[in-house]
Structure formats: structure tokens, C-alpha cells
Amino acid sequence: MTRLTRADLDALPNYVPGRNVADLARELGIAEAIKLASNEVPYGPLPGVVEAVTEAVSSVHRYPDMGVVRLREVIGERFGVDPARVVTGCGSVALAEILAKSTCLPGDEIVYSWRSFEAYPIIAAGGGATSVRVPNTAGHGHDLSAMTGAITDQTRMVFVCNPNNPTGTALRKAELDRFLDSVPSDVLVVLDEAYREFVTDPEVPDALETYGDRHNVVVLRTMSKAWGLAGLRMGYLVAQPEVAATIRKVVTPFSTSTVAQAAALAALEQEDEVRRRCSLVVAERSRLTEALRKLSIDVPESQANFVWLPLGDRTAAFAAACENRGVIVRGFQPEGVRVTVGTPEENDLFLAAAEAALNS
Ligand SMILES: Cc1ncc(COP(=O)(O)O)c(C=O)c1O
Structure with missing residues (x-):
């Protein structure tokens, strides 16, 4: 056949x-x-989410607000960033896919620690990129110096999962500072903070606060875990405005549904x-x-x-x-x-x- x-x-x-x-x-x-x-x-x-979803359902015969204007404003206010830097998507996994699509042509490389989030290899392969896996340390964390060493002229993107899924280990500020300084400025570093809200170690930096202004850093967050919206699919990223603008061009149109937008707005009131x-x-x-x-x-x-x-x-x-x-x-x-x-x-x-x- x-x-x-x-x-x-x-x-x-x-x-x-x-x-x-x-x-x-x-x-x-x-x-x-x-x-x-x-x-x-x-x-x-979270309290208020079921009510917000119920109300939003009455308008599902209409397309969602494609610009996700109100939600991006609220996220921007919450983190003190310009809403133009915020992109939402159908879960942060979809945004990770869009990031690969926005940075890699076939044959380009994506570096990540392994074992880490099981979607990374799927995202890389789906986009025609080559996965470069760097084995975890004996302590089950990212080996950042080996990751720096794995970056080549073909590398376009690096995933850093902090804390790491599935091992739970987290990188501290000093080592992340050193790593980010070592990455070439034309390689996008995606700091995947799906589990940020559970971090209690004060040495583990909040990437939005600490690295959000770096030109080649994107911070990826999800509302699936601490914010209780796994079934509604709601993730967001914060990037530099020009990176965000490119990503917005290739994101699947209308992929943050009306219901997800309403639920996220209600959830964000429940800090x-x-x-x-x-x-x-x-x-x-x-x-x-x-x-x-x-x-x-x-x-x-x-x-x-x-x-x-x-x-x-x-x-x-x-x-x-x-x-x-x-x-x-x-x-x-x-x-x-x-x-x-x-x-x-x-x-x-x-x-x-x-x-x-x-x-x-
Ligand atoms: C590290 C990491 N990133 C991203 C995601 C994706 O989350 P979602 O697509 O539900 O936003 C997960 C989900 O398990 C994860 O563990």
C-alpha cells in the first residue's frame, strides 16, 4: 500500500x-x-470556576475571543509583564509544540535532559527536529554543563524543566544563571515551569521574576496542575514581544476556547x-x-x-x-x-x- x-x-x-x-x-x-x-x-x-464555565457555555455557538485580550491582560498584570508578551494555548504542551514549530526547520536540534517530560521527544519529532537528549545526573536532575556542551550550530531550542517531570528535582539560581549565560544568544531556552506553584526551596528561582527579561528565554506555565484546569486545556507563555508575535502567528487559531478563557479568569481570582x-x-x-x-x-x-x-x-x-x-x-x-x-x-x-x- x-x-x-x-x-x-x-x-x-x-x-x-x-x-x-x-x-x-x-x-x-x-x-x-x-x-x-x-x-x-x-x-x-477552584471556587467560582464551575459557575464561570456554566455561564460561558451559553455562548459556545460563537468563536472565542481570538486575541484572548482580557485573560492576557490579567496574566500580564499578575506578573507585571506587557500582555503583548503573553501567548495562551490549548495546554502548555500545545505551546511547546508551537515553540518548536516557530524555531526549528527540519534537521535542527532541540536539547533537553532525559529523563524529563515525555512530550518533549514527541514535540521534537513531530516538528521534524532532532532530539538531543542529555542524561540526567546521578541525582536525577539536569546536567546543565553537559547540556551546554550538547549545543551545536544546529541547536535552535533547549527545554529546561524546572522542577523536572518526572523526577521532581529542581535547579537553583546560581546554576541556572551560569547555564543561561553559557547558551548562545540565538538559541531559545524554554523554562518549563508547569510545577512552579509547588516549589518551596527559596533557592529555586521563579523564572518569570528572575529571567523573564532575557532576550532568549521563554517561560512556559500551565493552569492544569495547581490551578485545577487540566480538563479545560489552558497554558500560557511569556516571551519577548517579537518572539511572542511570531508564536501568535502560528498558534492554532481559536485554540484557547471561550470556556477555557472564562475558567482561567475565574481561577486567577483564587490565588x-x-x-x-x-x-x-x-x-x-x-x-x-x-x-x-x-x-x-x-x-x-x-x-x-x-x-x-x-x-x-x-x-x-x-x-x-x-x-x-x-x-x-x-x-x-x-x-x-x-x-x-x-x-x-x-x-x-x-x-x-x-x-x-x-x-x-
Ligand atoms: C513539565 C510539563 N510541561 C508541560 C506539561 C503540559 O501541561 P498542559 O498541556 O496540561 O498545560 C506537563 C504536563 O504534565 C508537564 O509535566
């Missing part, structure tokens, strides 16, 4: 979504399964509640880390809303054993397991499953 799609995409792994909880519960014959696999915050939509929820997550993150270390798992310090269990070749068996006990976690065979911080009750169920899995 005549081939219709690109042969180079055949080898690309599929993005793996967390398993469906209802399916698993049915399969196991239990009342409820829990999902700690997709880094969502478990406390429901205190977001902070309260994040502190619950952070307290549970510490409890989980300590409990897992007591089980002899060498969990690195996490600055995100998940913890990393570097189980090596025990990864798949551990993830399957948890699943058999109704707890869905995310295994990255053969490196480790990422577990999202849930409610205290969910975390207790996970810890019981983990202990049983390790002893089986």
Missing part, C-alpha cells in the same frame, strides 16, 4: 495517559480505584485558595517522601506535586502491583515510578500498596 504518513514517526512512542480509574475498578471488582498518575491536584475545580491547596500538597509530599525512604526507596527531594521512586528494573513490577491494589501510578520502565501526591487518604492507600508491592 502507498505510504501516506512520515516513516520517521513510526518509531515514536505514544504519549501514555494515566489509566482510567473506572475501568480499573471494574476489572478488579472494587468500589473505587485511585489515580496518582497524571500530576493533577485532587481538590476539585489564596491555590496557595492553601499547594501547601496541603507540599505537606503530603514531605510525608510521602519520608515514608518511602523508610521503605528503603531512595526518593530524591521533590519540588513538584509528585515523588520519584528510582526503582530501576523493578519499575514495571512495582507499578503493576500497585495497580492490582487499585492504585494507578506512572511507571517509566526501566528507570522509575512517578507518584502524584493525592489526598492524605489516597496517599495512605498508595503507601499500603507500595509496602505490599515491595514485600511481594
